[in-house]
Amino acid sequence: MTITRDNGQVIISNKTQQHLEGLGRFEEREIRWSWNFLQMFNLYFLGPNSSITQKKEIIINHINNLQDKEVHIRNLKINIENHLIPLEYLEWIEKNDNRKIIWLIHKIQSEFNLTPTISINGDPFKDFIYHLDIIPLDVNHKIFFIQNKKIEWLNIKTPDKEIKWLDETNNNQLTWAWEYLIKFYRNINIFYPPQNNMDLYNAILISLDNMSYGVPSDKKLFLDRMKKTWSQKKFRDSGKAKKPxxxxxxxxxxxxxxxxxxxxxxxxxxxxxxxxxxxxxxxxxxxxxxxxxx
CATH class of the missing domain: 1.10.1220 (Arc Repressor Mutant)
Known part of the structure; x- marks a missing residue:
């Protein structure tokens, strides 16, 4: 078998190409799902961080060694169509909106009892797609899940007017706010340790969003106290506080x-x-x- 590489894609040539024509040029997402599909049969033991090229080669070799190549390829493509939600249903999820993306990963974890494998892609949005794809449901159930989450997000997202006092560029304030949430056990478990102000800002907002699942008046009281406590601290730190x-x-x-x-x-x-x-x-x-x- 002859295998060449073109920008990270494996291209099969000559006789092998004839047998595997139905496989086509699978995108990274399809390759990852196919790899996980094969893992259900305990065929291979590459870790989740193995390269996409390694996975492609193993899948291709596996199919090439089968007697009924065309049948297996056809079944694989049918399974992909039956399990991977079309991207058009995810257009409401901006690729750089980590606040929304991490919330969605949390929902996948809690509702389907899955343990997230984080940072396998080095990209929260790709991690979300990966975990969405491995949910053990067919595509129709996944579409239903995503459509419900779209509505749910509008209801639980903390309104901008309630968080406008938080400054995403103020590291001192963000560090204080995160520690305040931890002190009162209101912080949410963050899969991605904050590396900068924006990560910290998102972690705080995600924690506040998560409080929307409780009693609304409790969240309002907590936010009011949090904001007031910050104002008092800022005043004390300014040196303008009066000494008795x-x-x-x-x-x-x-x-x-x-x-x-x-x-x-x-x-x-x-x-x-x-x-x-x-x-x-x-x-x-x-x-x-x-x-x-x-």
Whole structure:
């Protein structure tokens, strides 16, 4: 048998090509599915990370060694058509939308009790396609699953207005938010360890999306507290937070302070701040607003 390679594709020539004409030029997706199909018969033991070229060669050699090559090729193509969902049903899934893609992999894991084999392609979208393809259902059931997930996504995705306070470029905030979710056991298991801000941002959003399966009021309360806690931390870190001071005052002075606060309609500490600022300007600054004393 003569085998040549053209841009990663295996091309069969001469007599072998005549026998395997029905196989055609399988794309990577079809080759991966065919490989998994053969594994059901315990024929070969290449690991999931073996190259696509290795898989192609083994599949071709396997078919070439069969007596009924054409029958086997025809059955293989029928099985592919019966199990691989056409890509037109996946057009609502953008290839770079890792937030949606990782959520879908989680749904495959939970609903079909599958253990994801992650990063076999080095690409979340390809990993999703791989796991979708190996679900032990026919194509009609897979289409039904995907169509349901499309509707479900619209219902569970956290609205943009509720997450606009999260800055995908702010590593300090994103790190804090992720640790906050972990602290309260609200983080979702991430298959892809965050490598940059966008990965961290997606991990946070996926965790918040996952909370949509609970009580809506609980999620709202959690988000409100999370946002408020971040605002408090940001204020403290800015150095503008007020430090508590204890000023011993006579009872009469305390009464006068309380009366002033009542008259000014403000808090007692605000009265003290205003009086100090007024005296500071009067005694320490000249008419041009510059310090009188150095």
């Amino acid at each position: 001071y204890h000023l011993p005052l006579t009872k009469n002075t305390q009464k006068q302070l309380e009366k002033l606060a009542e008259l000014k309609n403000c808090r007692r500490e605000q009265v003290i701040e205003q009086l100090i600022e007024k005296e500071f300007v009067l005694l320490n600054l000249d008419e041009n607003g510059k310090p009188k004393y150095k």
